[in-house]
Amino acid sequence: MNASSIKRLLQVATLAISGLLALTPGAQAQPTKIRVSTIPIIDTAPLQVGIAKGFFAAEGLEVDTTPTAGGAMGLPALAAGQVQITFSNIISVVLGAKQGLGFEIIAAGSNTGDKTPDLAALIAKKGSTIKTGKDLEGKRVAVNTRNNIIWLYARAWVQATGGNPDAVTYLEVPFPQMVDAVKGDRVDAAFVVEPFLSAGVASDAVSIVAWPYNAVQKRIPVSQYAATKTFITQNPGVIDRWVRAYNKSVDWTNQNQGSEEWTKIISAYTRLAPEQIRSLSLPAYEKTVDPASIDMVVEQMRKHKMIEGPFDSKALLYRTAVK
Incomplete structure (x- = not known):
């Protein structure tokens, strides 16, 4: 077999292999x-x-x-x-x-x-007397991180309900730990989101104080x-x-x-x-x-x-x- 014949066979083989690879699922482009x-x-x-x-x-x-x-x-x-x-x-x-x-x-x-209920609420220990932003002055509120939307609208709600937002201490607590932080008196209130909000309320250890988002701004x-x-x-x-x-x-x-x-x-x-x-x-x-x-x-x-x-x-x- 001469060199040109070998070259043609290699070309045919290459095309055949390429065709088989194209039909093989495992050879498809990686995601x-x-x-x-x-x-x-x-x-x-x-x-x-x-x-x-x-x-x-x-x-x-x-x-x-x-x-x-x-x-x-x-x-x-x-x-x-x-x-x-x-x-x-x-x-x-x-x-x-x-x-x-x-x-x-x-x-x-x-x-x-x-309208309420929405996806986040301010909660406190069951029996707490906290009702307004004024009541939170000198107290601790759990937010997941500072300088974010939870922190901002917690401050906005305090101000909208008669309190001084600068007189409140905002402590960073991950959402999954907020209910336990309230129950354990590590904070006086927490601005918590779903699904942890409903789970906390269902435990009967905390209750909803307010819906800060809805009270400050709709949608x-x-x-x-x-x-x-x-x-x-x-x-x-x-x-x-x-x-x-x-x-x-x-x-x-x-x-x-x-x-x-x-x-x-x-x-x-x-x-x-x-x-x-x-x-x-x-x-x-x-x-x-x-x-x-x-x-x-x-x-x-x-x-x-x-x-x-x-x-x-x-x-x-x-x-x-x-x-």
Whole structure:
């Protein structure tokens, strides 16, 4: 066999092997891994739904979650490139953007509604005489992290109900530990979110004092998913695929709340029993973010000296968050 014949055989063999590989599932392109900083609270239900239901996988994405105590803690990891997407509260995202860290919101997270109950409440030990912000002066309130949305709206509620927010001590306590902190008298009150709120109330050791979010502002854009401008610019297709999968998860979540499958997914990442989950107050899961609602939050931030000067809420929103 001469050299030209051998060359033709090699070409045919190469084409055949390529064809077999194309038909072999294991030879398909590997999924793109996306690291997401998140919090194990009810607000992140659509993210967990998308992972469990395979919506992200269907878009060729492998989502690896990194839990934190609060959205503010996930943003340094985002800025450093340790994660590509972070679930965070609007306060922390605005502050980071204002500081020039290049954050942009790519998808909505959770909103409060127009009425109570909503997704977070101020609780105190059963039998406590705390009723107003004035009653909290000189006392300790648990917040998950300082300079975030829980901290800000705790202060705003104290002020709105006759108290001096600067006369209150705000202690950082992770959400899962807040009820125990109240029961153990380590704090006098706690601004706690679901699913820990309902679990605490069900224990009959704490009671609800107020609904600070609703008392200060209706339909607050509490949380969102953010990425850096650099990552978005370099990976616009990945962002489109991630948001498409996430929005599909939002639709599924809104259509299946309370179902057995939904309850199983929520139980898996919150570690709550199904009967506890059925009593939860749920946030409004959205697919877009209204810049006017962010402006109202920024105004509260100005009142409490968290931000100065102009802020362009529209510039904070990547196109996938406003479609």
